[in-house]
Amino acid sequence: MKDAAMNDILIVGAGPVGLTLAAVLVRHGVRVRLVDKLASASPYCRAIGVTPRTLEVMDDLGLAGALVDAGIWLDGLRTLVHGHPARDSDNDFADLPYAQLGVPQDATERLLAGHLAGQGVGIERGVELAGLTQDETGVEARFADGSSARFAYVVGCDGAHSAVRRVLGIAFEGEAWPMEFMLGDVRIDWDLPPEQDLPRGRALFALRPIPEAPPDLFVAIPLPERGRYRVSMVAPERLGAPGQGTGHGIQIDRPGATLADLQEVADRLLPDPPRLSELRWSSIFRISMRLAARYGTGRVFIAGDACHIHPPTGGQGMNTGIQDAYNLGWKLAAVARGEAGPALLASYEAERRPVAEAVIARTVEQSLNFGRPRPPEDRLADTQLLVNYRGGPLSVGAAVGPVEPGDRLPEVQGLRRHGLGFPLRLADAVRGPDLVLLATVRRGEVSALEALAAQLRASVRAPLRLVAVAPGDAAVEAPPGVSLFYDAAGMFAAAFGPAPAALIVRPDKYVGWTGAVGDAGGMLDYLTGVLGLAAG
Ligand SMILES: Cc1cc2nc3c(=O)[nH]c(=O)nc-3n(C[C@H](O)[C@H](O)[C@H](O)COP(=O)(O)OP(=O)(O)OC[C@H]3O[C@@H](n4cnc5c(N)ncnc54)[C@H](O)[C@@H]3O)c2cc1C
Secondary structure, eight states: OOHHHHHHHHEEOOHHHHHHHHHHHHHHTTOOEEEEESOOOOOOOOOOEOHHHHHHHHHHHTTHHHHHHHHHEEEEEEEEETTEEEEEEEEOOOOOOOEOEEEEHHHHHHHHHHHHHHHTEEEEEEEOEEEEESSSOOEEETTTTOOOOESSSSEEOOOHHHHHHHHTTTOOEEEEOSOEEEEEEEEEOOOGGGGGGOTTTEEEEEEEEETTTTEEEEEEEEOTTTTEEEEEHHHHGGOOOOTTTTTSEOOSSSSSOHHHHHHHHHHHHSSOOOOOEEEEEEEEEEEEEEEOOOOOEEEEEOOOOGGOOOOOOOOOOOHHHHHHHHHHHHHHHHHHHHHOGGGGHHHHHHHHHHHHHHHHHHHHHHHHTTOOOOGGGGGGGTTTTOOOOOTTTTTTTBTTTTTOOSBBBBOOOOOOTOOOOOOOOOHHHHHHHSEEEEEEOOOGGGGHHHHHHHHHHHHHHEEEEEEEEHHHHHHHSSOOEEEEEEEEHHHHHHHSSOEEEEEEEOOTTTTEEEEOOHHHHHHIIIIISOOOBBOO
């Protein structure tokens, strides 16, 4: 390990959460060290489902297009019960900016690692965190090779068996499913009649319900490569090794299932069983449900599976961890850069722990009802677009139309900008690491914003942009210091209501403060008082 400057942030673990956190911190200009105890990246594809909300995060980081290219849209699900087709259901997400994507976790990790490499950040592999000691000014990290280094902050993105969580003495209460599961990456040749064709992008769940017990099941999730699937099922007892293994996740210290083991379950549960072939890898995995009692202590935080583990149903684990990183990243960057006081960091646990608590409850409930149709009002539950921080410590003000402080910034399309011959989304207007004051104004009020933009910028040290949206077409050029958009399609007014209003949008694209466009005092109170930003 080379010497670290005190401003560095150490990220322990280069899974999807550590990689996302590094990407967020780097775009804020913060120097990071990213270490992982594995000598090479894990070849296992655990997560496949990438939620619409994660795609919004990746859009902000400039990676959504590459992720879409690497993936396959998960269009729907066929359920078979006792070998008979019970139903085909479609994922109906045509009204969302992004639908549900499938990308093997190792490909997501490669993409993030490649992005970081392009910014000059490498993963230090074969480096295992062994211990931590912290004082008021920094954290001393000790590594398994006997070396040590000092950092301003440390974040443990080191998975379910987090060393950072253990060193901090944070309880990880919960329980485990008694049975084990097996996973495999195989080719499946469906030999189905044309009327039962399984289109590319459709998953298959085959179930045999068992009274008073979990169902016997065979789950095939399509992978981007034509004809390939990630299959999962309950492992037969003969493959079990009670007392061995590591409690949650893939049991890398034990042999996986054979192709014959996987085929046996397909033969038992599928009519006209297809032939499974070309097994690339397989593994045994276990499922636990646990939530960390705290998300950090002092200058050390945890994120992702280090905080929360639960059944993979609904594909929430990696995605929830990525949102942890997106929430913590801008706060940690603001504090590390001296733009905000450390009190801002307490909002990370306050906002994210209740989200994980809800995810654990939902995925456990879904697992117990596996294969049953879900009520229509649950349609968006797993998209993560409904996650909000209403009532949280950083959410202040009254509703603007249907949008409340603490809500995710809604999707708006059809904005126009003077001089640009193409429509834009609100996501384009607020993209980037800065805080944004989003003001809706009448056409004649645009010039008054120039002075407001200058006043706010002079008042806080953190970068802050002013984005204004006026009704109608892109008639007038923006005044200096203001990014001016026109609501040509009326979608902005539909999302926020017609009345002029101002919103402070956080770098993770959640609404922080709402108020009147002229309420500069209220804005400054929020920025300096609630967010604790340093005076400019
Ligand atoms: C079968 C299965 C299917 C799943 N499907 C989905 C899905 O569809 N969608 C979804 O969102 N989630 C899914 N998940 C969950 C998802 O895989 C995890 O939530 C995700 O991997 C968590 O990412 P992470 O970065 O927090 O931890 P990990 O991916 O576990 O990464 C932790 C990293 O930390 C490193 N590390 C550990 N200890 C140390 C140490 N002391 N020093 C240095 N490095 C260390 C490890 O080597 C590892 O690389 C699934 C899981 C399973 C098992």
